[in-house]
Amino acid sequence: MEIMFRSLRCSACLVWLLALVWGSDARAVLTIEITKGIEGAIPIAVVPFGANSALPVDVAQVIQEDLARSARFKPLPKDDMLTRPTAPEQILWQSWRVLGQDYLVIGQVQPVGAERFEVQFYLYDVFSGQELINYRLPVGTKDLRRAAHKISDLIYEKITGEPGIFSSRIAYVTVGVQNRKRLYKLQIADADGYNPRTVVISPEPLMSPVWSPDGKKLAYVSFESRRPAVYIQTLSTGERIRVAQFPGINGAPAWSPDGSKLAMTLSKDGSPDIYVLDLATRQLRRLTESAAIDTEPAWSPDGKTIAFTSDRGGSPQIYVMAASGGVPRRLTFQGNYNARPVFSRDGDRLAFVHGSSGYKIAVLNLQDKAMTVLTSGPLDESPSFAPNDRLILYATRGEGRRQLAVVSVDGKIEQRLKTEEGDVREPAWSPF
Numbered sequence: 001m002e003i004m005f006r007s008l009r010c011s012a013c014l015v016w017l018l019a020l021v022w023g024s025d026a027r028a029v030l031t032i033e034i035t036k037g038i039e040g041a042i043p044i045a046v047v048p049f050g051a052n053s054a055l056p057v058d059v060a061q062v063i064q065e066d067l068a069r070s071a072r073f074k075p076l077p078k079d080d081m082l083t084r085p086t087a088p089e090q091i092l093w094q095s096w097r098v099l100g101q102d103y104l105v106i107g108q109v110q111p112v113g114a115e116r117f118e119v120q121f122y123l124y125d126v127f128s129g130q131e132l133i134n135y136r137l138p139v140g141t142k143d144l145r146r147a148a149h150k151i152s153d154l155i156y157e158k159i160t161g162e163p164g165i166f167s168s169r170i171a172y173v174t175v176g177v178q179n180r181k182r183l184y185k186l187q188i189a190d191a192d193g194y195n196p197r198t199v200v201i202s203p204e205p206l207m208s209p210v211w212s213p214d215g216k217k218l219a220y221v222s223f224e225s226r227r228p229a230v231y232i233q234t235l236s237t238g239e240r241i242r243v244a245q246f247p248g249i250n251g252a253p254a255w256s257p258d259g260s261k262l263a264m265t266l267s268k269d270g271s272p273d274i275y276v277l278d279l280a281t282r283q284l285r286r287l288t289e290s291a292a293i294d295t296e297p298a299w300s301p302d303g304k305t306i307a308f309t310s311d312r313g314g315s316p317q318i319y320v321m322a323a324s325g326g327v328p329r330r331l332t333f334q335g336n337y338n339a340r341p342v343f344s345r346d347g348d349r350l351a352f353v354h355g356s357s358g359y360k361i362a363v364l365n366l367q368d369k370a371m372t373v374l375t376s377g378p379l380d381e382s383p384s385f386a387p388n389d390r391l392i393l394y395a396t397r398g399e400g401r402r403q404l405a406v407v408s409v410d411g412k413i414e415q416r417l418k419t420e421e422g423d424v425r426e427p428a429w430s431p432f
Contacts, residue, residue: 029193029196029419030189030196030418030419031418031419031420032193032416032417032418033415033416033417033418034068034071034413034414034415035414035415035416036071036412036414036415037071037412038072038412038413041074042074043073043100043103044067044102044103044155044159045081045101045104045126046060046064046067046075046076046105047081047084047104048060048086049086049106049107049121050086051108052111056144057144057145057148059107059144059147059148059151060105060107060148062145062148062192063148063151063155065192066148066152066156067152067155067156069192069415070156071408072156073159076099081099082095082098083095085106088122088131090106091104091106091124093129096126097127101126102125102126103123103155103159104123104124105121105123105124105155107120107121107122108121109144112138115140115141116138116139116140117138118136118137118138118139119144120136121133121137121151122134122135123154132158132159133158135151137150137151145190145194145195146167149166149167149190149191149192152166152167153165162388162390163388163432165191165386165387165388165390165391166191166192167191167432168386168387168429168430168431168432169191169430170188170189170191170393170427170428170429171199171209171211171218171427171428172186172189172424173185173424173425173426174187174419174424174425175205175402175422175423175425177422182204183201183203184202184203184205184206185199185200186199186201186206186209186218187199188430191429199238200220200222200233206222206426207220207221207426208220208221208251208253208426209428210253210254210255211428211430211431212255213256213257213259213431215431215432216234216235217232217233217234217235218232218233218235219233219253220233220253221251221252221253227245228245228250229245229250230242230243230251230262230264232279243262243277243279243282244262244264244266244277247268248272249265249267250264250265250266251265252264252295252296252297254297254299255299256299257299257300257301257303260278260279260280261276262276262277262279263276263297263298264276264277265295265296271290272294272295273286273287273288273289273290273294274287274288274294274295276306287321287325288308288321288328290312291312292310292312293309293310294308294309294310295309296309296339298341298342299343300323300347301346301347304322304323305320305322305323306320306321306322306323307320307341307343307350308321308341309338309339309341313330315337316336316337316355317330317331317333317339318330318332318338318339318341319331332352332364332371334356334371335355337353337354338352338354338362339352339353339355340352340382342383342385344385344389345385345387345389346389347366348365348366348389349366349385350364351385351392352364352383353382353383354371354373357377358376358378358379358380359378359379359380360373360374360375360377360378360380361373361374361380361383361392361394361407362374363392374392374407374409375396375407379396379397379402380394380395380396381395381396381425382394382425382426382427382428384428385429386429387432390408391406391409391413392406392408393405393406393427394407394427395426395427398416399418401419401423402424402425403416403418403419403424404424405417
């Protein structure tokens with residue numbers, strides 16, 4: 001199981017070579033399969049949008065797939081639609097009520113210039129016939145899929161009252177084989193697996209990618225010149241800077257909520273401890289001083305506390321301490337293995353890896369300290385909250401290789417993000 005706590009013991013033997021690769025493919029590298037959804041999902045009909053000519057992206061189809069993937073909606077199959085209106089005056093309300101639909105989405109995509117379109121869509125309450133959204137969105141040809149995700153976000157938020165996450169992105173590491181040698185890629189993609197782009201490629205493992213709070217950069221660990229180092233890379237330009245390459249371990253970077261600091265694990269002074277690096281001044285501050293392994297820091301959303309993994313009590317458990325320093329306090333007590341903590345965006349929960357008959361994803365309610373095990377294992381790791389805190393992305397093992405999966409914070413929704421070949425690991429969900 002590739003958890004930083006374990007890898008710290010052998011990181012000195014890894015030699016990494018890193019190269020920058022830029023490029024994208026509109027196809028999905030990850031295929032999402034819903035394995036468990038909410039009973040009584042909301043019926044909604046997304047009618048194919050009107051268009052004067054063939055389009056490179058079926059906007060309505062993307063919206064339908066987004067809403068289905070949330071598992072909170074049950075889109076009506078196109079073949080079951082009695083009519084296909086594209087404008088308000090074409091709607092026959094009784095036909096949608098007979099089909100038992102709660103909501104109706106219609107729209108049009110019209111050209112407004114060279115490689116430019118205007119997407120207009122409407123959301124209706126079928127029972128009352130009330131118009132809930134009437135929205136126009138100008139886009140370029142290459143942004144039609146992005147526009148569809150934006151529309152999905154608007155629909156999701158209007159109906160559920162929660163922000164949609166369809167426009168967000170995910171980062172992950174893939175492991176394949178080229179010329180009989182392993183090839184590791186740090187990649188980013190849309191939340192539905194489309195538009196993958198390779199950020200870093202290496203013949204040796206890549207680990208610990210983490211998004212900056214503004215979603216414009218990734219911090220990650222690389223081993224160049226036979227020494228581990230922490231890098232920050234700007235996604236729009238590919239520019240990167242090395243921010244930590246001290247003797248020994250340099251790993252597990254974690255951004256402060258304001259993006260001005262990185263917490264990380266360093267062993268330059270002996271055993272692995274938690275340090276905080278000010279990115280503007282490059283001043284380094286040590287937070288923990290223990291003979292044990294202290295690793296995997298995670299910053300609380302308010303910036304006041306840092307959770308981390310430590311075996312100072314005899315087994316890996318999660319502790320928390322003030323970001324300004326102080327005495328750590330133990331948070332987890334169930335089981336002999338709890339590691340890789342990550343805060344929810346609202347700060348109310350902590351997700352982590354729980355060792356109990358395998359390794360599973362669990363959530364700790366920080367108010368009442370109740371722990372809930374969400375997954376069945378046996379090798380689940382690297383949890384990451386969705387921007388709206390409703391879902392958790394994590395790495396698991398299935399069908400003989402490592403894959404990504406998603407589970408809701410109440411355990412009612414489960415999905416697998418499958419690849420045709422190779423392993424996928426170390427996922428991180430972007431902010432909004």
